[in-house]
Amino acid sequence: MRIRALEIFVELAQSESIRQLARVHGVKPSVISRQIESVEYFFRSELFDRNAEGIKLTEAGRLLLAHARDMLGSVRQAQSLVDDLRGLERGEVVIHASGAPAVGILAPVVADLHIVHPGLRFQVHQASANEVFNAVADGDADLGLTMFSPETSKVDMRLSVAVDHALIVSADHPLAAHDRVSLRELAETPLALPERGFGARKRLDDVAREAGMTIEPVFVASGLATQKELATRGVAGLILPPICCQREIDVGLLRAVPLDCGDAFVTSIDLCCTKGRAHSFATRKLVAALTRAMEGSASGSAMRGSRAP
Numbered sequence: 001m002r003i004r005a006l007e008i009f010v011e012l013a014q015s016e017s018i019r020q021l022a023r024v025h026g027v028k029p030s031v032i033s034r035q036i037e038s039v040e041y042f043f044r045s046e047l048f049d050r051n052a053e054g055i056k057l058t059e060a061g062r063l064l065l066a067h068a069r070d071m072l073g074s075v076r077q078a079q080s081l082v083d084d085l086r087g088l089e090r091g092e093v094v095i096h097a098s099g100a101p102a103v104g105i106l107a108p109v110v111a112d113l114h115i116v117h118p119g120l121r122f123q124v125h126q127a128s129a130n131e132v133f134n135a136v137a138d139g140d141a142d143l144g145l146t147m148f149s150p151e152t153s154k155v156d157m158r159l160s161v162a163v164d165h166a167l168i169v170s171a172d173h174p175l176a177a178h179d180r181v182s183l184r185e186l187a188e189t190p191l192a193l194p195e196r197g198f199g200a201r202k203r204l205d206d207v208a209r210e211a212g213m214t215i216e217p218v219f220v221a222s223g224l225a226t227q228k229e230l231a232t233r234g235v236a237g238l239i240l241p242p243i244c245c246q247r248e249i250d251v252g253l254l255r256a257v258p259l260d261c262g263d264a265f266v267t268s269i270d271l272c273c274t275k276g277r278a279h280s281f282a283t284r285k286l287v288a289a290l291t292r293a294m295e296g297s298a299s300g301s302a303m304r305g306s307r308a309p
Helices: 003-015 018-025 029-043 059-085 099-116 129-137 183-187 199-210 224-232 242-250 281-297
Strands: 048-051 054-057 091-097 120-126 143-147 155-163 166-170 238-240 254-258 267-274
Touching: 003 018, 003 029, 003 059, 018 029, 029 059, 054 059, 059 091, 091 099, 091 129, 091 281, 099 120, 099 143, 099 224, 099 242, 099 281, 120 281, 129 143, 129 155, 129 267, 143 155, 143 281, 155 281, 166 224, 166 242, 183 199, 199 238, 199 267, 224 238, 224 242, 224 254, 238 242, 242 254, 267 281
Parallel strands: 091 120, 091 143
Antiparallel strands: 048 054, 143 267, 155 267, 166 238, 166 254
């Protein structure tokens, strides 16, 4: 059985559609079917129930899936360590990140790292904070990057950097020239905020409730790209750490205005990794680059638990 066939098995278990997976890979469905047949032959068991409604994992398939991700992760890590032993500056790192850190910190870092080390490969997956930590704890990701992290002992917290939130608005917004903005002004300003389940939204709702106020956004948009587009067009303000919009701030498209209630919005950007896993060359380089970027973004608040690789 080829490693690629096992990868296809995991992908099919998630998509539950041979035709859909074939389209993703640009191959005929029969190619996917042959890969699955090779895995079934190796394990001497049917892994999927196939019927007119689609496919579902059998009990044997569910059992294999529970171990397949660990198997593939171990193979990928072993390949990276062998490359390290041979002195090859290449390898792949899988990182799961929540939206704002993924766009504001991770994307610029991996772009710069690619220029210096073109042999490295990066898998970047966006997810919620809980999903990020679960992926790292389960070994599905080498690294996790997020804010409003849940309390857990299942991962190794590599670095935690304090950051402030601010009101992010267009350069010509009425509040752009203010030294600070009050909670009352926030309530009277059209805002674009994520859904209520997101950490920043929960924090804002709690602060407003304690002040006897309610803040209702004009736009509910979880995607950072959508939020920034609304802010750039001047129709909405955002509540974010400035680093998440640093490029737009640097070129003058957006401005960050401190909050009067800023102390209530000090949180951290957290970098975590799987406990007990040896870091490959690719992972070490990404950790070092993220550490520099995160430490450079630190607000006046003290850094907590900083450990360089």
